[in-house]
Amino acid sequence: MMRFPRSAALLVTLLLSSLVSLLAARAAAADPAPRIMARAHLEPAGPVVAGSEVKLVVDLLTTTWFTEAPNWPLFTVADAIVNLPDEQADNLSEDIDGTRWFGVSRAYRIAPQAGKTYEIAPLTITVYPGGMQGPAQVSTPALKFVATLPPGAEGMSPFFAAPKLTVEQKIEPAPAHLAVGAPLTRTITQRAAGTESMLIPPAILGDEPGLKRYARPSATRNIVEDRAGLVAGERTDSASYVADRSGTFSLPPVTIEWWNTTTRRKETIVLPAVRFSAAPVREKPLFEIPLEAMREGTPHRIIVIHAREAIAGGLVVLGLILLISLRTRVASFVRRGQRAFSEARQRWLASDALAWRKLATTARKGEWRRTIPALYAWMDRGRDFGRPARFDNIDAAGDQDAARLIAAVRSNYAGDAAPRFPVWKEIGAVLRRNADRARIKREDKALPGPLNRFEEPAD
Template sequence: MKICRVFRMIWILLLLACVATRAWSADNSPQSMIRAHLEPSGPVVAGSQIKLVVDCLTTTWFTEAPDWPLFTVPGAIVSLPDEQAENLHEVINGVDWFGVSRAYRIVPQNSGAFAIPPFAVTVQPGQASGPVKLMTPLLQFAATVPAGAEGMHTFFPAQKLVATQTVEPSPKQVRVGDQITRTVTQHAAGTQSMLIPPVNFSDVAGLKRYPKAATTHDIVQDRAGLVAGVRTDAVTYVADHGGKFTLPAITIEWWNTATQKKETIVLPAVTLSAVTATEKPLFAIPVDALSKGAAHHIIVIERGQAIWLGLLLTGALVLIWAYPRLLTFYGQGRRYVVAARRRYAEGSARAWRALRRASREGSPQHIIPALYRWMDQSHEFEEPARLDRLARLDEKNANELDALAEAVNGHYSNQPTAPVQWTAAPTSLRRAVKRARKARKADPLLPPLNRY
């Protein structure tokens, strides 16, 4: 009996230890909660922003950022700005809570009561076994509009609104199958682009409508902040048959916050005419061939294409006819260029530059061959060029030229001669050539007749 009592006491103690361990684990497991409230909490004016502040808290920490979903509210615009989350630390009932806070933006478009349905935010508390989903409470708010704006389809307040439209291509040049794009751009001063209502494009009988995604952007300046918002809506129409079509006028209503009155912008209607392409078969198909079910192909071509094809064929024939002549002209031109380059390479101008380069060196071994080459290429000397004819060029400087000729002869005969400045030889020769040409121009072409 004593042994049974001992085993019974041990069993009771183990049971109490398990219960205490579970209680301790439950008390020390991470706790999580979520809170949500509206700012302001009372009625608001349609078109103004309401903040939905959501706080996620835990008794430990978050290993990852909460998953903030984007929900919808009928008749209102909901957005989650790309702002940094606010860190929280609170003491509730003696327990430390840590978390983050984000603020949604809700803009009601009309008056009435609005309900924000509950939505789940997924968090990952530290030391937890897995992610935790927290549900927000159901929240409601009411929106009103100023007197005079009750009948507006969409209440859109702004300081100033400007709307323009474009139609591309020109409505006067449209054919069946072409795309016509109608674009409407709204420019609202002091308003975010996301708050500008979209433009409703109507269907047009005979035109297929293909809407495009709207584009928005805000104009922000460093000092002034938000200046304006711009929204662009576009739609593409395609005509499936010929005829006249009218894109209806577009009416945009908005509330002027400066005058507290409703204003309307009307973009005029656009009329366009779609024409079919003029096509003609190249040849007629016999009726009996069609009746017997023979295989056939119909080739059609437009007038403009026929004109371009004729011009291309004409140009090709002209090139074929003129090819031998163009080849001959090319050969003649090439020979002329080669001959001109040869004349230039063997002419007096190049020989004169060679003489000047040799004279700068001051070496008779280089100056004398360059001098003879220049005299052979120059038209001022007879062929063959001789040194004794240098003095005939310029009688005033005959002494300098004679000295130059004697120096050349003395160089070849190894006989001493008067010293000559070889570097100044080109200057004396150029002066002599100029005077010879001037004297030749002054002489008459025919000698004077003898007078008796």
């Protein structure tokens, strides 16, 4: 196997790199950066009659291709209606000065509504040509056209031409049945034969004194048949009016001017005014009074039932029905409740807590002759002072308060005057201490003795 010197391998590598660079340079020279341009023209190119349609056709071209759809802008023109139909763009492919161009085309529709010269400013459109790092922008040229009015149409604003126009007015609800705060809706529908709906000017439904106006979005539609194509365009404008006070109101007549292309003259359609009265809201009686009774002056009474009262009355009736159907169970439940309440009351009257409360109340008043029966009444309810209770069972050893209490009780029964009767604080303390001692003794006696007790045998 032959081996080349390292210098020879390096030389080959340099030659190959140079060859690749040369081929890339030639490819770049053969494939220049893509070019883009925008064209625009008007159809028809000459003067037009106001009310007819003018197309602004825009072509976007590039020498490569478009990676995304262009951003078609919307714009406005004074005294004209501008629309960009939602239609598929047309594809373009043509040779210009020996170079192949590719692109798309769309048409704006402009409907002039006055006789004057219209100027269309340049449009800036963003495009996405292939072979570029990002999007680019192109501008269309400025254009203008002249719209004229036919003789006899001077002063019409706006100018609207059609071979036939019918207008319909609808009022909902009937004006005779309207109350304050209820809306009255006025709807006007225009239908123009052989004309797109976008060309029909809106019907003017303005504000009126004493009424609040709520405009609704207008609706347009084109009536198309399979063989005939566009038959007519239709536009509907609507607004609701609300009266905030009672009284009589009026919506003025609506005048619509249009140019009849068949007779070549101006025609006018006048929709009649709408008059209505708004009455204050009143409560509706439950029963209407016969007209004969009103005429004869018979005494009567108007009954008005509100929604809340009706609901409350229904709930009361439902409760009564449930009570009647369950009266046996309810009576048994009531008897058991009364019995339980009576037993609980008897237990409370015989409880130590009530006896202690009576003792405390009497002792605090300082009525000693009544305090002693209350003392025995409380002591007799327990077993801490014997059965029957005796003051001798109170442990007075080392307890001066207990000794003073016993001495006061004995002096009372002996008819002697005690040197000082104890107060409730001392009496309560003595009774609690002795009750606690007696309870501890009972608990000690209840405890079991030592287990596994054995007696030692006698010697």
